[in-house]
Amino acid sequence: xxxxxxxTVDFLIQGGSATTGFPIGATLSLVGVDAVAFAxxxxxxxxGWNEFIFxxxxxxxxxxxxxxxxxxxxxxxxFIYIAKESNEKLEVTKTxxxxxxxxxxxxxxxxxKSFYK
Numbered sequence: 658x659x660x661x662x663x664x665t666v667d668f669l670i671q672g673g674s675a676t677t678g679f680p681i682g683a684t685l686s687l688v689g690v691d692a693v694a695f696a697x698x699x700x701x702x703x704x705g706w707n708e709f710i711f712x713x714x715x716x717x718x719x720x721x722x723x724x725x726x727x728x729x730x731x732x733x734x735x736f737i738y739i740a741k742e743s744n745e746k747l748e749v750t751k752t753x754x755x756x757x758x759x760x761x762x763x764x765x766x767x768x769x770k771s772f773y774k
Contacts, residue, residue, distance in 0.1 A: 661719045664688050668713045672706035672730075675699040688717050695725065702727060709734050732757055 666688060668681060675681060675696040682692040695715070703711060709730035716724040730738075735757045 660722070662716055663719045664717045666690075666715045666717070668715075669710050670699065670713050672703035672709045672711055673700050674707065675703075685715070688715075689721060690715060690717055690723050695723075698725065699727070706730075708738060 666684060668684075670681070677692040677696050681696070685692040685695055699713065703709075711730060712728040714726040714728070716726070718724075736753060739753050739756055
């Protein structure tokens with residue numbers, strides 16, 4: 658049976674720090690998603706990635722299920738991370754671009770399938 662999408666919700670959330678408070682909890686409750694289940698699952702998946710901000714898409718279906726898509730961090734965040742790790746000044750080099758492209762290609766959007774209400 659084909660799933661019918663009721664609504665999609667997009668957030669920018671720092672890794673490992675999703676809460677059930679405002680604005681995430683309020684928005685999710687309006688569309689019928691359990692904010693506690695979302696926050697615990699997101700924090701579990703992004704544990705150890707606290708320095709990154711993730712683009713999160715929640716797809717809510719008519720039957721009450723939802724899918725959670727967590728995309729890889731923004732390129733600028735990856736540049737800052739690489740500069741901090743290598744103790745270099747922040748500059749665009751071929752090596753940094755290569756490392757970021759490799760990271761983005763290897764880390765496709767993370768899809769967490771079908772949660773129930």
